[in-house]
Amino acid sequence: MSVRALSRSLRVLRKPQNIQAFSTRSNLRAADHGDHYDPPTGWLFGVKPGQKYVKEGWENIWYFGFVGSLLVAGVAYVFKPDTSIQTWALEEARRRLEAEGILEDPEKDQKN
Secondary structure, three states, rough: OOHHHHHHHHHHOOOOOOOOOOOHHHHHHHHOOOOOOOOOOHHHOOOOOOOOOOOOOOOOHHHHHHHHHHHHHHHHHOOOOOOOOOHHHHHHHHHHHHHHHHOOOHHHHHHH
16 A cells, blocks of 8 residues: 555544544534423332322323224224125125026015
């Protein structure tokens, strides 16, 4: 390796003195609004024994929304149409057998 190539590689590797790392800049502004960490207190949910838990404003909305969405999903699941291949194949086989005269038409018995 030549001296010229060695000096060039050292210049590239050397960090300029006027540039600081991003995380150590003291004038860096952040929009975090302070520390949001609540240190552990040792009490269940942070409530001391004998004190009443005070609900926050979002809790009731979340509870009713979650339970309501589960109920709506359950009703939709119960009343969804049957689109399985087995049901279709059974109905198609029944239609074909009735058309060939092997099975009797069940509606024919109800009319008489």
